[in-house]
Amino acid sequence: MKTLERTVRVDKPLDRVYDYLVDFENSEEWDAGTVRTTRTEGDGGVGTTYENVSRFMGKETTLTYVVIALEQPRTIALRGANKTVIAHDTMRLTGDGDHTEVHYTAEFEFLGFARYLEPLLTLPLKRLGDDAEDSLRLALQRL
Numbered sequence: 001m002k003t004l005e006r007t008v009r010v011d012k013p014l015d016r017v018y019d020y021l022v023d024f025e026n027s028e029e030w031d032a033g034t035v036r037t038t039r040t041e042g043d044g045g046v047g048t049t050y051e052n053v054s055r056f057m058g059k060e061t062t063l064t065y066v067v068i069a070l071e072q073p074r075t076i077a078l079r080g081a082n083k084t085v086i087a088h089d090t091m092r093l094t095g096d097g098d099h100t101e102v103h104y105t106a107e108f109e110f111l112g113f114a115r116y117l118e119p120l121l122t123l124p125l126k127r128l129g130d131d132a133e134d135s136l137r138l139a140l141q142r143l
Contacts, residue, residue, distance in 0.1 A: 002121060004106045004129035010140040014095040017102065017140055018073035021091055024050045024065060030139035032131035035060060046070055052080060057124050063087060084114040102136065 010017065020026055023044060027034045035053045042048025050065040063080035065087075070076060073093060080087040088107040095101055108125070110118045 002108045002110075002118065002125050004108075004125060004132075005104070006129055006133040006136075007101060007103045008133060008137045008140065009099065009101045010137065010143075011098060012100050012140055012143050013097055014093055014100045015073050016143055017095070017100040018076070018093055020140070020143055021093075021102070022070065022072075022076055024048075024052075024067070024078065026139075027052065030132075030136045032135040033128050037065075040064075042067070050078075056128065061085075065089075084111055085109065086111065100140070102140070104132075104136070 021030075025037050025039055027037045031054075033054045033056055035055055037050050037052045040049045040051050044067070046067050046069065048067045052063045052065050053060055054063065055061075061082060061084075063082045063085070065078045065080040068077050068079050075093070076091040078089045080089065086109040088105075090105045092103045092105075093100055094103075106129070108121075110121075
């Protein structure tokens with residue numbers, strides 16, 4: 001299993017950042033790897049599903065994400081899956097009226113043949129995390 005962790009701090013109120021991030025369709029704006037995210041079922045709460053198309057290492061891949069936990073305004077957790085990977089994404093938010101810190105953890109469990117490629121994915125995943133951190137910071141600063 002590979003894990004990425006990033007922390008982004010912005011001068012924006014906690015509630016505003018949470019409201020933006022809890023709508024996973026906004027990942028098109030803040031996740032550098034995301035090409036398109038579409039809500040396919042639900043109202044945004046626990047159990048809501050999204051189809052996420054991402055570009056990784058030059059290829060597009062589709063994952064189905066499900067919201068597995070929400071604790072307003074502190075935690076957002078999703079589970080994404082396809083035939084080669086299971087992803088667990090957790091955003092933990094802290095802050096006050098003027099500042100918010102988002103601690104983002106993404107865990108990737110590779111399945112099937114992809115398990116054997118996992119050692120080769122360390123650098124591309126680090127790059128993905130770095131790009132996502134930068135794009136998340138920029139998107140949140142625009143709120």
